[in-house]
Amino acid sequence: MKAIEILNDEHRIIEQGLGVLENVTRRVVEGEPMPPGKLEELLDFFANYADKIHHGKEERLLVPQMEDRCGGRYLCPHNELLDRMEQEHKEGRALIARMGETWTRLPKEPRAKDEFVAASRNYTHMLRGHIRMEEEDLFPEMENLLSDYDRSLTEAYERQEREEIGEGVPEKYHRTVEELAKELSGG
Numbered sequence: 001m002k003a004i005e006i007l008n009d010e011h012r013i014i015e016q017g018l019g020v021l022e023n024v025t026r027r028v029v030e031g032e033p034m035p036p037g038k039l040e041e042l043l044d045f046f047a048n049y050a051d052k053i054h055h056g057k058e059e060r061l062l063v064p065q066m067e068d069r070c071g072g073r074y075l076c077p078h079n080e081l082l083d084r085m086e087q088e089h090k091e092g093r094a095l096i097a098r099m100g101e102t103w104t105r106l107p108k109e110p111r112a113k114d115e116f117v118a119a120s121r122n123y124t125h126m127l128r129g130h131i132r133m134e135e136e137d138l139f140p141e142m143e144n145l146l147s148d149y150d151r152s153l154t155e156a157y158e159r160q161e162r163e164e165i166g167e168g169v170p171e172k173y174h175r176t177v178e179e180l181a182k183e184l185s186g187g
């Protein structure tokens with residue numbers, strides 16, 4: 001499989017998680033109870049799968065190859081998209097923390113409900129736009145530049161999963177999001 005296809009496949013899993021988050025947010029707005037522990041599981045999916053595993057591949061493996069190929073970041077065409085990508089990954093991290101923090105205050109503080117809903121809508125909107133930007137603008141550019149490097153990049157992705165993340169961990173998150181989608185859909 002090509003390196004960019006691996007990233008695109010991970011986007012589909014992340015979008016599934018965003019669909020679950022939209023459902024959870026609707027439940028919170030409507031005051032429907034949530035099964036205990038499920039929001040925490042979903043936030044763990046975003047922190048580990050979307051951020052550590054997926055954004056880790058983009059930031060620590062894809063970007064350095066691009067920079068190497070161009071002879072420096074600011075010699076890459078559309079290098080502003082690389083800056084935007086990293087900036088949005090940071091915003092995503094802050095919003096995951098904000099969702100977790102407001103969620104723990106929610107049972108006692110009515111105000112925390114609006115804050116949670118704002119953070120969650122912000123995250124969903126930002127990450128959907130982020131994925132669109134990568135797939136429509138950034139990745140096609142990268143694919144042209146990195147065609148000779150594709151094999152070594154794919155191998156680096158496989159090594160990341162084996163050595164840093166752990167064998168079977170990404171698949172565990174695929175199952176988590178599937179189960180959460182079943183448990184929390186509709187309501």
Ligand SMILES: [Fe+2]
Binds near residue numbers: 055058085089130134
């Ligand atoms: Fe990204």
Ligand SMILES: [Fe+2]
Binds near residue numbers: 011054134
């Ligand atoms: Fe991505």
